[in-house]
Amino acid sequence: MKIPWFVALLILAVSCLLPVGGQEKAKASPWKAGTASAVITPEKPMWMAGYAARKAPAEGAEMDLFAKALVLEDGEGGSVAILTADLIGVPRDVRLATAGQVAAQHGIPPERLLINVSHTHCGPELRDSRNKNIDDPERRSAEAKDYCAFLVATFTRLVGEALANRVEAGAEYVHARCGFAMNRRRPDGKGGFRNAPNPDGPVDHRVPVLHVKATADESTRALVFGYACHCTTMGYQKFNGDYAGYAQGMIEEAHPGATALFMNGCSGDQNPYPRRELSYAESHGRSLALAVESALGTPPRSLGGPIRAAMKEIPLAFDTHPTRAELEVRAASDDRLDATLAKHLLGELDAGRALPVDYPYPVQVIRLGSDLTLVALGGEVVVDYSLRLQKEIDDPVVWVAGYSNDVMTYIPSRRVWDEGGYEGGDAMKWKLFPARWRSDVEESIVRAVHELRRELE
Numbered sequence: 001m002k003i004p005w006f007v008a009l010l011i012l013a014v015s016c017l018l019p020v021g022g023q024e025k026a027k028a029s030p031w032k033a034g035t036a037s038a039v040i041t042p043e044k045p046m047w048m049a050g051y052a053a054r055k056a057p058a059e060g061a062e063m064d065l066f067a068k069a070l071v072l073e074d075g076e077g078g079s080v081a082i083l084t085a086d087l088i089g090v091p092r093d094v095r096l097a098t099a100g101q102v103a104a105q106h107g108i109p110p111e112r113l114l115i116n117v118s119h120t121h122c123g124p125e126l127r128d129s130r131n132k133n134i135d136d137p138e139r140r141s142a143e144a145k146d147y148c149a150f151l152v153a154t155f156t157r158l159v160g161e162a163l164a165n166r167v168e169a170g171a172e173y174v175h176a177r178c179g180f181a182m183n184r185r186r187p188d189g190k191g192g193f194r195n196a197p198n199p200d201g202p203v204d205h206r207v208p209v210l211h212v213k214a215t216a217d218e219s220t221r222a223l224v225f226g227y228a229c230h231c232t233t234m235g236y237q238k239f240n241g242d243y244a245g246y247a248q249g250m251i252e253e254a255h256p257g258a259t260a261l262f263m264n265g266c267s268g269d270q271n272p273y274p275r276r277e278l279s280y281a282e283s284h285g286r287s288l289a290l291a292v293e294s295a296l297g298t299p300p301r302s303l304g305g306p307i308r309a310a311m312k313e314i315p316l317a318f319d320t321h322p323t324r325a326e327l328e329v330r331a332a333s334d335d336r337l338d339a340t341l342a343k344h345l346l347g348e349l350d351a352g353r354a355l356p357v358d359y360p361y362p363v364q365v366i367r368l369g370s371d372l373t374l375v376a377l378g379g380e381v382v383v384d385y386s387l388r389l390q391k392e393i394d395d396p397v398v399w400v401a402g403y404s405n406d407v408m409t410y411i412p413s414r415r416v417w418d419e420g421g422y423e424g425g426d427a428m429k430w431k432l433f434p435a436r437w438r439s440d441v442e443e444s445i446v447r448a449v450h451e452l453r454r455e456l457e
């Protein structure tokens with residue numbers, strides 16, 4: 001049937017007036033955003049986390065450590081609170097206590113709270129260090145307990161402050177690339193791997209940026225940016241945010257009034273190179289800050305519509321436990337670290353306590369409108385997860401963060417699990433786990449991500 005030209009014109013005119021899905025909705029319900037930040041540098045000379053070789057507590061601070069909050073609201077009851085911190089990790093009990101306080105005091109439910117840490121190795125010790133084969137475990141544990149209570153209170157307060165100063169705002173996504181991260185698993189020629197730069201190993205050089213601007217004057221309120229690289233340029237005796245701390249400082253200097261929040265990515269097997277000079281940490285920070293600036297010069301993707309989130313802890317299985325006889329052999333070995341672990345596990349068995357068969361591993365998916373899907377995974381996730389999920393999730397933007405909501409140990413992919421080495425399982429000797437992860441670690445986590453993503457259609 002041929003449509004007369006004037007009818008066609010009428011149809012075109014009417015269709016132009018019809019609301020176009022999310023965009024029209026975004027106009028009807030503008031987002032709001034608020035930010036807050038606080039210095040969390042320990043006031044006392046605490047023990048530091050990240051390198052067992054340190055023989056003394058911190059000798060002051062090279063730069064302050066910060067915790068920061070961004071709260072986004074979609075105008076229809078959907079919100080998300082993103083907390084970032086210049087810390088080596090976030091213990092599970094800190095995450096759970098903060099989530100409880102934020103829900104009770106500020107009405108934001110746990111699945112809508114994301115806590116990500118930069119993994120700086122120049123921050124305070126956060127773990128209970130008793131049973132560990134390290135110096136001064138009692139003092140470390142006592143300091144860590146007090147400091148973690150301070151963190152819960154500070155995180156909760158920051159969410160409240162961000163809510164109190166929220167304004168009508170728009171959000172955009174841009175990205176660029178930055179090259180100082182390199183794969184750190186170099187084949188040793190004998191079937192194993194050593195911690196050394198491997199320019200041929202997989203990397204994820206993407207720098208995703210969430211740009212939040214006040215609607216009233218277009219001023220930048222927040223820049224959330226990510227990068228997949230261990231925050232280990234420095235092994236230092238002073239508190240320092242490493243490259244992520246420098247980058248955040250430089251971005252805030254370039255955008256007065258804005259809060260810069262760094263989210264570490266899937267960087268379990270990624271190191272910054274070159275390393276071991278303070279000037280390199282600053283240079284890498286400048287490189288990353290410049291990547292954020294160059295991203296801001298690219299065409300942005302406007303975000304709008306509902307903010308949705310889903311989260312769960314999955315029982316991530318450990319591999320087959322060692323037998324008592326195997327533990328007794330290990331407890332008597334010259335490997336002090338492994339002997340300490342074996343003695344701990346034997347002590348548990350002697351006390352009649354069963355060794356855990358799995359660990360409650362946190363998986364979170366947040367959707368900012370229908371364009372940006374943010375996947376937040378616990379632990380030191382290797383880069384394969386980011387590369388795989390960016391391919392498998394069929395959304396315009398997929399941003400995968402590691403070091404989120406609990407940093408319990410390394411999370412290898414199946415490839416890295418098969419290869420073995422430090423990230424494949426050896427690093428778990430530093431913890432009190434009965435075995436490394438089971439071989440289906442990657443499939444279990446990826447399956448959970450896809451399940452959560454489907455809940456958010």
Ligand SMILES: [Zn+2]
Nearest residue numbers: 119230268380
């Ligand atoms: Zn690490």
